[in-house]
Amino acid sequence: MKIGLIGKGAIAQHVMGAVQARGHMVHAVLVRPGSISQNPNLFVGSVPELIAEADLVIECAGHQALAAYGPQVLGQGTGMITVSVGALADQTIADEMESAASVGQAKLHLASGAIGALDCLSAAATGKLDKVIYVGRKPPLGWKGSAAEGRLDLEGLTQVETHFTGTAREAALAYPKNANVAAAVALAGIGFDETQVKLIADPSIAQNVHEVEAEGEFGQFHFRISGNSLPDNPRSSALAAMSVVAKLEQLSKPIVM
Ligand SMILES: NC(=O)C1=CN([C@@H]2O[C@H](COP(=O)(O)OP(=O)(O)OC[C@H]3O[C@@H](n4cnc5c(N)ncnc54)[C@H](OP(=O)(O)O)[C@@H]3O)[C@@H](O)[C@H]2O)C=CC1
Numbered sequence: 001m002k003i004g005l006i007g008k009g010a011i012a013q014h015v016m017g018a019v020q021a022r023g024h025m026v027h028a029v030l031v032r033p034g035s036i037s038q039n040p041n042l043f044v045g046s047v048p049e050l051i052a053e054a055d056l057v058i059e060c061a062g063h064q065a066l067a068a069y070g071p072q073v074l075g076q077g078t079g080m081i082t083v084s085v086g087a088l089a090d091q092t093i094a095d096e097m098e099s100a101a102s103v104g105q106a107k108l109h110l111a112s113g114a115i116g117a118l119d120c121l122s123a124a125a126t127g128k129l130d131k132v133i134y135v136g137r138k139p140p141l142g143w144k145g146s147a148a149e150g151r152l153d154l155e156g157l158t159q160v161e162t163h164f165t166g167t168a169r170e171a172a173l174a175y176p177k178n179a180n181v182a183a184a185v186a187l188a189g190i191g192f193d194e195t196q197v198k199l200i201a202d203p204s205i206a207q208n209v210h211e212v213e214a215e216g217e218f219g220q221f222h223f224r225i226s227g228n229s230l231p232d233n234p235r236s237s238a239l240a241a242m243s244v245v246a247k248l249e250q251l252s253k254p255i256v257m
């Protein structure tokens, strides 16, 4: 496939290497105007340049980028994978994506991100699903640049602290760089307003730990993952980048999970 990539950060760099290693071609990367000169053969500054040759766009740049570029990409008929799932907690953005996808007859594919078990949750949600709880736990520095900074002394933290309790919608909106998992769990399960979320800074751990508990007609499950973060960003788990690559594989193969 010919890929247009949005972003050049930690996730985008992993995705770029992995998709090229699988024989796809990244022919354009949409960056901020001030960065184009860093690699003028690859970097572009507008959606028309991004989608000119693309079979698919992959967005790895955050909520604001999805909201800014997503409608134009989809509306022009180019399918898109996004890792910034939490942006859909804003109903206006979700509505814009949906109507652009309908106009362009294109799909927005949500990467599963740093969590697993979404298949189980979405199957369970076709029956009666009573309760879904997501707990996200990261080392203090994994919360740098988030709303936790205003609530805790992250640099000096010596004990486990919960800095957020609320719904998945509140979490995704308040922590755009850290609670995309809450949004993915919500979308797979019982929705943004029913999914309960707790976010924790834990100085005793070195990985990003995500847990989901669900109960319903299907029974109960508990899923826990300890994810390594990406070398260039302690906030983001490597699995989030890998899930984008997995989604691309699904889209390019005739038999898929
Ligand atoms: N679903 C999931 O489980 C996860 C999702 N995420 C989401 O992925 C996003 C990216 O993560 P990560 O790669 O680690 O973050 P980084 O901070 O490493 O990289 C973000 C990149 O996006 C670029 N960017 C941001 N806004 C724009 C814009 N409007 N136009 C062009 N480029 C833009 C930045 O450019 P510049 O450097 O010029 O600012 C930078 O290259 C996160 O913000 C988060 O929302 C992250 C982790 C897990």
Ligand SMILES: O=C([O-])CC(=O)C(=O)O
Residues within 6 Å of the ligand: 113, 114, 176, 177, 178, 179, 180, 181, 182, 208, 227, 235, 236, 237, 238, 240
């Ligand atoms: O990468 C992670 O571990 C999770 C994350 O930041 C998010 O959910 O946005």
